[in-house]
Amino acid sequence: MERRGATTLKGNPLTLIGPELKPGDKAPDFTLVDTALKPVTLKDTGSQVRIVSVVPSLDTPVCDAQTKRFNEEAAKLSGVEILTVSMDLPFAQKRWCGQFGVDKVRMLSDHKDGSFGSSYGTLIKELRIESRAIFVLDPDNKIRHAEYVKEVGDFPNYDAALAAARGERGFAQA
Numbered sequence: 001m002e003r004r005g006a007t008t009l010k011g012n013p014l015t016l017i018g019p020e021l022k023p024g025d026k027a028p029d030f031t032l033v034d035t036a037l038k039p040v041t042l043k044d045t046g047s048q049v050r051i052v053s054v055v056p057s058l059d060t061p062v063c064d065a066q067t068k069r070f071n072e073e074a075a076k077l078s079g080v081e082i083l084t085v086s087m088d089l090p091f092a093q094k095r096w097c098g099q100f101g102v103d104k105v106r107m108l109s110d111h112k113d114g115s116f117g118s119s120y121g122t123l124i125k126e127l128r129i130e131s132r133a134i135f136v137l138d139p140d141n142k143i144r145h146a147e148y149v150k151e152v153g154d155f156p157n158y159d160a161a162l163a164a165a166r167g168e169r170g171f172a173q174a
Contacts, residue, residue: 001017001018001019001121002015002016002017002125003015003016003017003018003020003121006020006121006131006148007124007131007132007148007149007150007151007152008150008151008152009124009127009151009152009153010153011151014124014125014126014127014131014152015124015125015126016121016122016123016124016125016131016148017114017117017118017121017123017124017125018117018118018119018120018121018122018123019119019120019121020121020146020148021120021121021135021143021146022143022146023143023144023145023146024142024143025142025143025146026141026142026143027042027135027137027141027142027143028042028119028120029041029042029043029119030042030110030115030116030119030120031112031113031115031116032085032108032109032110032112032115032116033090033108033109033111033112034090034106034107034108034109035090035091035093035094035097035107035109036090037090040108042141045081045083045106045137046081047139047140048079048080048081048139049079049080049081049136049137049138049139049144049165049167050080050081050082050083050136050137051070051077051080051081051082051083051134051135051136051161051162051165052083052085052120052134052135052136052137053066053067053070053082053083053084053085053105053134053156054084054085054086054116054120054122054130054131054132054133054134054135055067055084055085055086055130055132056086056087056124056127056129056130056131056132056152057086057087057088057129058084058086058088058092058093058096059088059092059096062132062153062154062155063086063132064096064100065155066132066155066156067084067102067105068100068102069158070082070084070105071102071103071104071105073158073162074104074105075104077162077165077166080165080166081106082104082105082106083105083106083107083108084105084106084107084108085108085109085110085116085130086107086109086110086129086130087109087110087111087114087117087128087129087130088109088111089109089111090107090109090111093107093108093109094107110123110130114128116130117130120133120135121133121148122148124152131148131149131152132148132149132152132154132156133146133147133148133149133156134146134147134149134156134157134161135147136161136164136165144164144165144167145160145161145164145165147160147161
């Protein structure tokens with residue numbers, strides 16, 4: 001499935017591969033690679049609430065800030081795990097975390113086969129990188145919150161994602 005013009009980079013329309021997931025949908029499975037080069041599937045992420053922060057590349061300013069923000073928020077969220085997914089190689093993810101003291105988010109790479117991106121609708125066809133998105137999964141792997149950031153260079157709605165992770169009623173779902 002291709003969604004033409006579903007995202008933009010500097011105003012230029014790009015195609016996302018995969019479905020547009022919505023709150024209430026079952027979270028699709030995936031196979032990612034962690035910084036120790038071990039495969040990680042949806043089941044391996046546990047049965048607690050998870051925030052999945054999807055970024056194009058940690059070596060860009062917005063992705064850097066987004067990942068650092070969720071690292072800070074992780075200390076305030078009891079019972080919530082935060083995962084960062086990008087196409088960056090696991091070695092680059094590990095280096096970046098060490099350089100900036102990011103130690104509360106779990107880094108996962110989709111570089112091998114784009115399994116996450118094509119299952120969650122975040123894989124940019126023209127660039128083979130992830131588009132910026134946030135998903136909040138409940139303990140039963142249902143999506144509580146999904147935000148596909150329209151412009152790749154824009155920040156996500158942190159407040160909505162954090163409210164969804166805390167299970168607050170009346171939060172805005174994107």
